[in-house]
Amino acid sequence: MSNCFKSNSDQIGFLRVWEIFAVFLKLGLTSFGGPIAHLGFFRQECVEQRKWVTDATYADLVALCQFLPGPASSQVGFALGYMRAGLWGAFAACVAFTFPSALIMIACAYGLRFIHTDSSWLHGLKIATVAVVAQAVWSMAVKLCPDRTRVTMAVIAACLVLGFRSAWVQVVVIGAGAIVGWLCLHRCSHKNTGQASKDLHHIRRSTFAVANICIFFGMLAGLPLLATSFKSAWITLADSFYRSGSLVFGGGHVVLPLLDAETVGRGLLTRDEFLAGYGAAQALPGPLFTFAAYLGAVIMPNGSAWVAGLWCLIAVLLPSLLLVLGTLPYWQQLRQNTSAQAALTGVNATVVGILLAAFYHPAWTGAIDSSQAMILALVAFCALQFWKLPPWLLVILCAIGGATFLRT
Secondary structure, three states: OHHHHHHHHHHHHHHHHHHHHHHHHHHHHHOOOOHHHHHHHHHHHHHHHOOOOOHHHHHHHHHHHHHOOOOHHHHHHHHHHHHHHHHHHHHHHHHHHHHHHHHHHHHHHHHHHHOOOOOHHHHHHHHHHHHHHHHHHHHHHHHHOOOHHHHHHHHHHHHHHHHOOOHHHHHHHHHHHHHHHHHHOHHHOOOOOOOOOOHHHHOOOOHHHHHHHHHHHHHHHHHHHHHHHHOOHHHHHHHHHHHHHHOOOOOHHHHHHHHHHHHOOOOOOOHHHHHHHHHHHOOOOOOHHHHHHHHHHHHOOOOOHHHHHHHHHHHHHHHHHHHHHHHHHHHHHHOOOHHHHHHHHHHHHHHHHHHHHHHHHHHHHHHOOOHHHHHHHHHHHHHHHOOOOOHHHHHHHHHHHHHHHOOO
């Protein structure tokens, strides 16, 4: 009898995992519009239609993933799968949501070998990057830097990043932002006294959660040491992409300067290749972090290119997923901590500065080289910010505009 119950339980678990995979595969194929749009699609599918979690639980999951570094939409999908069917459900959601755009980005990397990176339509893709990053800076600055103190923090962060071209400078700037926020911005943070989600109380605080936090910090400290000791290209890639994924606060666009410093800054690929791939990523559904798969495939231009693409994608996603598993049981306490909220407020202000620096370099310096390019960039920005043109359509139109007006 016990074996019968166990068999039925295993079957139910398998069906749930398969259901999660099917739902998130559909989302991965159709979720255009960036992380805010993704979260809306998730709510419609998982809260309204299927009732997997309540609205209160979903709001708590979104709040947690906004608090943590990493791609918020991918983290929310991972957490929904975890709450629905455990670890297998979490991995099913993550793989299904990420795979379609990752596959296309790796294909783009292979296609790049057969075209010239100075072609006019690729120039159009780089101009689309300028418009997208400018719109991200605009919207984030309005939301995250509403007062003189935070504007000043953002400007200082931008100056430091532009003045010292190193990935480690960005790490120091983010850390300094957290310290300044903790010391000076308590008045800007507010304790969340709303109704706590009952569903999250069922997630046990266990050694498993603590282990994930330990693995996160262990890899963050250990990968640079391994890369230095073994001089392996694969470990070096894992270190670069893992560190970048660990420091992306404020949205997927913030990964641009981090990955630029770790790849172009180290001579692993050209700036034209980097910006062309980033522009192409705007036209795809699913998470922007699949840009890492493109970079890995371009960096390893041989038979192992697709393996390198998947390797870099896993490395950039892993830290944020470890943090979800490690902090989910403790979120109700963390959401009440004003010091943690103040530190995050400071981090967000400095992130705006880092993204502002990325808008100038590499986005602006890599694309705006003529009055025609400037005109196309202005039109693209207005179309995105004020006419609310979908990013995927903007990228297509910029490529056409580049091929038409920017012939080289």
